[in-house]
Amino acid sequence: MKKISKKIILISIIVFLIAIVSGIVVYLNDSYEADKEALNILKNENIDFYEDEKIIVFKANKEKNLDKGFIFYPGGKVEYRSYAPLLNKLAEEGLTSVIVKMPFNLAVFDIDGALDVFSLVPEIENWYIGGHSLGGAMASSLIAENENNLQGLILLAAYPTEKIDKPIISIYGTNDKVLDKSMIDEDYEVIKIQGGNHAYFGNYxxxxxDGKSSISREEQQDIAVDAIIEFVKQ
Known part of the structure; x- marks a missing residue:
């Protein structure tokens, strides 16, 4: 009877561990996927970008080139391609923009991912970093340890996790129900997009x-782009 009980307990433990591992695997592989508009950006032969296993680089419009770059960390559990429309808009306005691909679409697994960009895109010397939601928080952790290599922090529906002695801009939608707005510090530049929400910085x-947006996704991204371009021009 005791042998049977021990066997049942052992089997139960194994089943429990398998269930936990399976749950983790499902969670890590379940993300918000890029919509058709985002995917079409990456199929458009007229858009000046290139991609490798680590990054997607949208090259700055030559006529508007600011000779600056923006390293972008995607939001948590959001497919990196979802941000192609936003980053392409920034490139069209003269800002070379780089999406860092994150393991399991979670920036927490590669906080230092931006450091590879310096050597992968050597033509840019002046870099800004930022991201959306969790990506923005992780970008703030990176710049806190690498302030000499980065000019400023750009946060979309996010707030810094540490004190940073570099210029910061925080952009969020007033209808955002995901962001904890009480964590936004009015000491740095804050842009409130009236009617915007959490998700519309990306295309997923x-x-x-989240709250319901009263403006279009394109409008929210256009406002964010204008604010970012003005910020990096300062």
Whole structure:
């Protein structure tokens, strides 16, 4: 009877561990996927970009080239391609923009990913870093340890996790129900997009728990682009 009980306990433990591992695997592989508009950007032969296993680089419009770059960390559990429209808009306005691909679409697994960009895109000397939501938070952790290599921090629906002695801009939508707005510090530059929400900085559909936007996704991204370009020009 005791042998049977031990065997049942052992089997139960194994089943429990398998269930936990399976749950983790499912979670890590379940992300918001890029919509058709984002995917079409990356199929458009007229858009000046290139891609490797680590990054996607949208090259600055030559006529508007600011000779500066922006390293972007995607939001948590959001497919990196979802941000192609936003980063392409920035490049069209003269800012070379780089999406860093994150393991399992979570920037927490590669906080130092931006450091590779310096050597992968050597033509740019003046870099800014930032990101959306969790990506922005992780970007703030990176710049806190590498202030000499980065000019400033650009946060979309995010807030810094540490004190940073570099210029910061925080941009968020007033209808955002995901962001903890109480964590936004009015000591740095803050842009509130009236009617915007959490998800519309990217192209991945609606986000669970988010507020409903009263403006279009394109409008929200255009406002963000204008604010970012003015910020890096300062």
């Amino acid at each position: 559909g609606e986000q669970k728990g």
